Amino acid sequence: MSERAHLPTGQEAIRVKGWRGAHRYLLLRRLSQAFFLALFLLGPWFGLWWVAGTLAGSRTFGLLPLTDPLVLLQGVAAGHWPEMTALTGALIVLAAYALIGGRVYCSWVCPINPVTDAAHWLHDRLGLPKGWQPKRSARLWLLAAALGASALTGTIAWEAVNPVTMLHRGLVFGMGFAWAMVAAVFVFDLLVSRHGWCGHLCPVGAFYGLVGTRSLLRVSARNRAACDDCMDCYAVCPESQVISPALRGGPGDTPLILSPDCTNCGRCIDVCSVDVFTFTHRFDARVSAPPETVNNARSQRAA
């Protein structure tokens, strides 16, 4: 491990690439989250009805239907076969996320992401212990439980508590006490379990992870030979278990982060001062040879 491991996370990247360079994907992601929320708010706030509805189901330009496939799946489990409009909408959403990575929903669209990111930022600042860490597979069990409860009660069960759709619907239609649900997620992530909600429990994330198992868009540790073991990528990654197989792989091992848990958030790309990571597609398994120049730069910096 290099001596820079003792620098605060991300400082090295800011020094090398500048603040904006070291926060490029983070800024893009916040912009994307704001953009998707703004689309839904244009109608109620300014009377511009380009997009109507919520993340559970929407209609764009009076034409394009989009439906949350998980909500619809629960409906099917509860015993209702939906009309063509909803099915079409769900298929479009499934196809899109199957292509660009299911959990792109989590990091680029989901309104709860800024909440849990804020909780994690504060968690970091306060230096709190990571707390209860249930297995990552807990969310898959919870997904099964949500579908089971739907079948058992004949209702779309997870929507009774889902903080994701609740927050979005609250912002677009009216909040009620849904803010308490959001506050609960924040407090849970801050005090009970680091990365607890998005990283371990949320069945929506688990579902989208399954959707994107074979997705095309992937992060590759192409330049892994340049890695100086500063560990910053592990520190910022919300699903840090996905990095090692790609970054620490031997000669022959793919540099692609192929785990469906990866949310394609791009923070690892931002925070790496030697640009190990890059976005690419799943068939691009190229690995850069350790270039002389990088080694020189590293030894100069170390000196």
Added chain:
Amino acid sequence: MLATPPPRAPDRRRFLKETARMAGGCAVAGSALAWLARDARALPAQALRPPGALPESAFLSACIRCGLCVRDCPYDTLKLAELGADGPATGTPYFTAREVACEMCDDIPCVAACPTGALDPALDDIDDARMGTAVLVDQENCLNFLGLRCDVCYRVCPVIDEAITLEMSHNTRSGHHAIFAPTVHAARCTGCGLCEKSCVLPEAAIKVLPARLARGASADHYRKGWEERERNGGPVVEGIIDLPDRVPDSAFEPAFKLPEAGQ
């Protein structure tokens, strides 16, 4: 001497233990969720579902709570239930007749907007909608029942003279006036709520209630003799014995007399 355990045993034990723990947690979470979801099925009496809504239990399996029906309602009648603030299952559409009633649009835009069929697309005539049934719940305060001519509920009814009629009867209090009783005919009432919305009293005397509260139900095997007779063009059962009616002052001789004691 103890046999050394096979090398995979700790793995298997850990796997079983973790699976059991997850399954246990899953069962607890699932049960809690099921309890919550069951709880949400209790719809308050004043909350009415939009036109064409499936029966409540089917509705909750079909409605994805997207709010498109709310957006397409031109009169802002529909609302999405907010968590902890409104009665119906959170995020589902409903309206309160006393606040904004359903204006019964001919093209039923809310039904057209529904992507899942929670609002049944088979509903093509708004007069066939059954959002609830109006009930004149308080005859003691209804102005018409007091002998006045308010008539507002009757006048505003979009299905006037069919869903609500005025039934005339003698006003025994004054002795020389009439009472025009607003009378709901459930077979034609759509439950739009305009009567409740328009009732001039501070608290409406006529209210739209969900059918499960507003209506009784006849047993399946009940037959009304007079209807059957009309349909058959005669008595349903042939050769039925018609006993003589007992009329006052007629010479009535019972067929059987009790033996009189002491004769």
